[in-house]
Amino acid sequence: MPWRCRGRRATTTARARPTSCNPASGCVYTNNTAACDDGNACTSGDTCGGGSCHGGAAVTCNDDNACTTDSCNPATGCVYTNNTATCDDGNACTSGDTCGGGSCHGGASVTCDDNNACTADTCNPESGCRHEAIPGCGGECTIVPLTPADGSSFQVGGSSRGGSDRSSPTFTWSSTCALRYQVEFSNSPGFQRPALFVLPAQGIVGTSFTPNFGNWTAITNMAKNRGGTGTVYWRVVGHGSGGHYRSMASSLQIESSSRR
Numbered sequence: 001m002p003w004r005c006r007g008r009r010a011t012t013t014a015r016a017r018p019t020s021c022n023p024a025s026g027c028v029y030t031n032n033t034a035a036c037d038d039g040n041a042c043t044s045g046d047t048c049g050g051g052s053c054h055g056g057a058a059v060t061c062n063d064d065n066a067c068t069t070d071s072c073n074p075a076t077g078c079v080y081t082n083n084t085a086t087c088d089d090g091n092a093c094t095s096g097d098t099c100g101g102g103s104c105h106g107g108a109s110v111t112c113d114d115n116n117a118c119t120a121d122t123c124n125p126e127s128g129c130r131h132e133a134i135p136g137c138g139g140e141c142t143i144v145p146l147t148p149a150d151g152s153s154f155q156v157g158g159s160s161r162g163g164s165d166r167s168s169p170t171f172t173w174s175s176t177c178a179l180r181y182q183v184e185f186s187n188s189p190g191f192q193r194p195a196l197f198v199l200p201a202q203g204i205v206g207t208s209f210t211p212n213f214g215n216w217t218a219i220t221n222m223a224k225n226r227g228g229t230g231t232v233y234w235r236v237v238g239h240g241s242g243g244h245y246r247s248m249a250s251s252l253q254i255e256s257s258s259r260r
Helices: 213-224
Strands: 020-022 026-028 047-049 052-054 068-073 077-082 098-100 103-105 119-124 128-133 143-147 152-156 171-175 180-186 196-204 230-240 243-246 250-256
Touching: 143 230, 171 180, 171 230, 180 213, 196 213, 213 230, 213 250
Parallel strands: 152 250
Antiparallel strands: 020 026, 047 052, 068 077, 098 103, 119 128, 143 171, 180 196, 180 230, 230 243, 230 250
16 A cells, blocks of 8 residues: 655645655655745735745734824734824814824814904914904094095986986995995984984995985985985995994985976
């Protein structure tokens, strides 16, 4: 009966198979370069050489998380241990961020006070501190009425119903500050109430205003005392966090067209 050549352990997990049997000496075991497992979970690509298994390259243990400390245990493989390192939570309005429980936690709020009373200090989570100038702070805002020109005239339609002239003038002004504006209309240069209109009620951010026909009719009736001619006095008031600012008064002569 021929001798049976049994395999012997060539590495920690694989058996080398006899490649041949020599009638004179018996089984022959020739070293190979097959893939193997060296039993170390921290290596990969292990190969045989010289009759034993050799560890390959070290495995990469990186979970791309700054809040874990990455290591490798030969018995189990990669280990990601939570740490308390400094980190960045992505919020520009926090500082001193630290890791905890495997994630980054924002620290104390940053202080955006620039010690300038004329700036509004805020913080944007994406860009950080912002310092916006307060309109009018540190100096007076100047508002100047432009059109209609002071002392000019505007013709309104007759008082008969169905008049075709339903136009209203556009009031414009310049301003050295960015404010919210209203236009005050009165039939007296002192702007005494009750003969006073303030429009629009909610204010506007632009530097022009056209009253609707209903409001303009009420304003001109106030100025003319419901007949003849009269004068509308108008001025602009600007509202801002630094206070209220009024322009000088301007006048507009109201003239009635002949009745049809």
